Amino acid sequence: MNEVFFSEIRNGNLKEVRAMLAKNPLLRDSKDQRGSTPLILATYYDELEIAELLLEQGAKIDIKDASGNTALMGVCFKGYSDIAKKLIEKGANVNEKNAMGATCLIYAATFNRLEIAKLLISHGADASVADARGNTALDHAKMQGEPSLIKLLEGL
Numbered sequence: 001m002n003e004v005f006f007s008e009i010r011n012g013n014l015k016e017v018r019a020m021l022a023k024n025p026l027l028r029d030s031k032d033q034r035g036s037t038p039l040i041l042a043t044y045y046d047e048l049e050i051a052e053l054l055l056e057q058g059a060k061i062d063i064k065d066a067s068g069n070t071a072l073m074g075v076c077f078k079g080y081s082d083i084a085k086k087l088i089e090k091g092a093n094v095n096e097k098n099a100m101g102a103t104c105l106i107y108a109a110t111f112n113r114l115e116i117a118k119l120l121i122s123h124g125a126d127a128s129v130a131d132a133r134g135n136t137a138l139d140h141a142k143m144q145g146e147p148s149l150i151k152l153l154e155g156l
Contacts, residue, residue, distance in 0.1 A: 006032045009041045014049050021057055028059045035066030043071040043083050051083055061092045068098035076107040081115050094125045101131035109137040109153065112146045117153070127156045 005027050008016045017038075021027055028038055039059040042050040051071070055061065062070050072092040075083045088094065094104050102110075105125040108117040117137070121127070130136050135143075138153040 002027070002030050002032065005030070005038065006036075006041055009038055009047060009050055010045055012045065012047050012050065014047075014053065017050050018053060021053070025057060028054055028057045029063075031065075035064075037063050037065070037071075039063070040065050040069070040071045040074060043080065043087065044074045044078065046078070046080050046083065048080075048083050048086065052086065055086075055090050061087060061090055062096055064096075064098070068100070070096050070098075070104075072096070072104050073098060073102070073107055076104040076113060076116050076120070077111045079111065079113050079116065081113075081119065084116050084119055088119065088123050094120050094123050095129065097129070097131075101129075101133075103129050103131075103137070105129070105137040106131055106135070106140055109140040109146075109149055110144065112141075112144055112149060114146070114149050114152065117149060121152070121156065127153055 005020050031037055039054045064070055072087045097103055105120045108120060127137050141149040141153050
């Protein structure tokens with residue numbers, strides 16, 4: 001049942017996801033083989049409507065996958081700003097760290113996601129946090145050589 005549910009999320013089948021949740025609401029907190037929750041998977045595949053449904057159904061927003069990443073972390077490196085806004089509106093922790101000490105802002109800097117970095121900063125992201133290697137978001141932006149992101153982070 002779980003595998004079918006996760007497959008429907010990956011395929012963006014909102015109608016089927018809704019029907020399956022109606023039959024078994026506990027599916028919203030299940031995990032796949034990689035430790036991803038339905039919310040993490042929906043956001044990773046840019047399925048905003050499914051993510052909204054899961055949040056409405058009470059999905060826990062800051063649950064982590066096997067690597068320690070939250071749904072918000074995933075959209076920060078993927079670049080899905082609409083979903084990032086929705087997750088932040090719903091209370092996602094912008095300063096959560098994964099197993100390697102990376103934060104959402106570090107991911108935004110590493111993957112040159114300027115708009116998401118601005119969004120995170122406007123919602124209290126801490127630019128001084130360093131990952132397990134001792135690198136901050138600014139350090140990652142410099143490694144990527146993205147001038148506008150470097151300027152933004154240097155201005156904090």
